[in-house]
Amino acid sequence: MKHTKSLIELSGVWFDYHPDRQMKEQWALQDINLTIQSGEYVVVMGPNGSGKSTFARLLNGLFIPTEGEVRVGDFSTSDDLGQFHIRRKVGMVFQNPDNQIVATTVRDDVAFGLENLGVPREEMIPRIEQALEVVGLVGFENREPAHLSGGQKQRLAIAGVIAMNPDIIVFDESTSMLDPQGREEVRELMKELHQQGHTVIHITHSAQEAFLAERVIVIAHHRLQLDCPSKDLYNQSHLLEQWGLEVPLPIRLRALLKDQGLEINEPIGNSDEMVAQIWRYLSKT
Amino acid sequence: MNSVMIGQYIPIDSWLHRLDPRSKCIFVFCMLILIFFANNVESYALLLFIGLAGMVLSRISFLLFFRSMKLIIWMILFTTLFHLIFTQSGSAVLETPVLTIYEEGVRQAAILSVRFILLMTFASLLMFTTSPIDLTDGLESLLSPLRRWRFPVHEFAMMMSIALRFIPTLWAETDKIIKAQKARGADFESGNLYRRVMAYIPVLIPLMISSFRRAEDLATAMEARGYVGGVGRSKLRVLSIRRSDVLLLVCFAIVATALFWMRK
Numbered sequence: 001m002k003h004t005k006s007l008i009e010l011s012g013v014w015f016d017y018h019p020d021r022q023m024k025e026q027w028a029l030q031d032i033n034l035t036i037q038s039g040e041y042v043v044v045m046g047p048n049g050s051g052k053s054t055f056a057r058l059l060n061g062l063f064i065p066t067e068g069e070v071r072v073g074d075f076s077t078s079d080d081l082g083q084f085h086i087r088r089k090v091g092m093v094f095q096n097p098d099n100q101i102v103a104t105t106v107r108d109d110v111a112f113g114l115e116n117l118g119v120p121r122e123e124m125i126p127r128i129e130q131a132l133e134v135v136g137l138v139g140f141e142n143r144e145p146a147h148l149s150g151g152q153k154q155r156l157a158i159a160g161v162i163a164m165n166p167d168i169i170v171f172d173e174s175t176s177m178l179d180p181q182g183r184e185e186v187r188e189l190m191k192e193l194h195q196q197g198h199t200v201i202h203i204t205h206s207a208q209e210a211f212l213a214e215r216v217i218v219i220a221h222h223r224l225q226l227d228c229p230s231k232d233l234y235n236q237s238h239l240l241e242q243w244g245l246e247v248p249l250p251i252r253l254r255a256l257l258k259d260q261g262l263e264i265n266e267p268i269g270n271s272d273e274m275v276a277q278i279w280r281y282l283s284k285t
Numbered sequence: 286m287n288s289v290m291i292g293q294y295i296p297i298d299s300w301l302h303r304l305d306p307r308s309k310c311i312f313v314f315c316m317l318i319l320i321f322f323a324n325n326v327e328s329y330a331l332l333l334f335i336g337l338a339g340m341v342l343s344r345i346s347f348l349l350f351f352r353s354m355k356l357i358i359w360m361i362l363f364t365t366l367f368h369l370i371f372t373q374s375g376s377a378v379l380e381t382p383v384l385t386i387y388e389e390g391v392r393q394a395a396i397l398s399v400r401f402i403l404l405m406t407f408a409s410l411l412m413f414t415t416s417p418i419d420l421t422d423g424l425e426s427l428l429s430p431l432r433r434w435r436f437p438v439h440e441f442a443m444m445m446s447i448a449l450r451f452i453p454t455l456w457a458e459t460d461k462i463i464k465a466q467k468a469r470g471a472d473f474e475s476g477n478l479y480r481r482v483m484a485y486i487p488v489l490i491p492l493m494i495s496s497f498r499r500a501e502d503l504a505t506a507m508e509a510r511g512y513v514g515g516v517g518r519s520k521l522r523v524l525s526i527r528r529s530d531v532l533l534l535v536c537f538a539i540v541a542t543a544l545f546w547m548r549k
Contacts, residue, residue: 087508087510094505099499099503100502102447104418104446104449108418112510113511114519116510116512116513121519121520121523124519128521145450146454
């Protein structure tokens, strides 16, 4: 489903948990204006407590903006009727793999969202199978969640979301509690889902993961600070530090080498590309 | 340890395992009532025979049934002793200088012991052959008429199944907290009973706090997946009454009639 108009639109969004008790300058999110197109792969980065998780929850109507509006497709999250449609359109994978699995077996958990939507049983069965195939959990149908690894649990959560056939999948720090292997599995899956045409929004505090996406949004001090293609990110490395974000090694290295007068101008996406560029530079001299 | 905590389901395949949880629940529940109607040797013999047949059909080793009897052995001993000492009617069977045991006492003790054993046998048969989640589904379906009186049947079943889902998680967490407290010098093994119980407070408090956090996370995750309560939900798991379920209920009807006929 490709739309020409934007899929998600935040206009003049202000939000706070206790808007009546707080000064407006201290609200959790302040004056967010943003559009996301269908099929985009966006990373939302920000230090702890910056409001990025709150931002994620505004996208599917778990939180309703105190001021302004969040629109997903043709619906507004402020609208009660729209909310049910939005929940179906915007899937969400959370941080803690344990705390988002509802049912006692893998199959039942994938079914949970479909049951909520009232999907008939005959339709549910192939959709569950398909979702488990995408995340690579075929053969685990009758396993208990307690017997899965962290990465597998997170993949199960993803299966539960994609069975509902959403347009947008929001990952709210979904990799932060996993071991390196589990993290890699989930990142791979994000890439795959994006290639299949889903709009992927990945909330993270790791600057390293920003390179996986096409577009980077930085939220710090409760405001939207930066919105650029990820390839432009390394020119902004000083800014990242200023917002308390850890700058990934290849970016820092590139900035330092550039300061030393080395001619490294091509954009880099990861450490392999950095290595390739250093070789290219060395072979030229 | 986990398997002990989550009911006592023994996941093998047998005729009893394949039965619909609803018919098993009804059967066992009615059996438990029948046990109190039986009042002579023949009827108890019949019930014991049915219990034995159930054990054979479940294909579960007798040893496991014996082990479950251990839980009630003290209850049996206590009531037996109680009746032997305090029931004083009928003719004396045994006379000692300290106490006299009467015929009626022996009779009552025997009846109660057999009743306990029967209760435990049928309860174990249900628990051993029905997975907790099937049991929850069955109960939800059986209780669904209560919805008319606004009893929250769906919510009740959802709570049960979430509890089942989180038992292993919380158990693992308890284990972790115990280890963490031990590493900080907590002592769970010495002192009197009071001390030992009190030693678990530093385990229970973090466990409670984290459970509340989990509950909140889970509620958010459920909401994000479109959960709005039982209305308009479809179900993946379906329960179906088959021929063997009908057969079970027919068996029950025969037994019930036989028992009423045998009753004096």
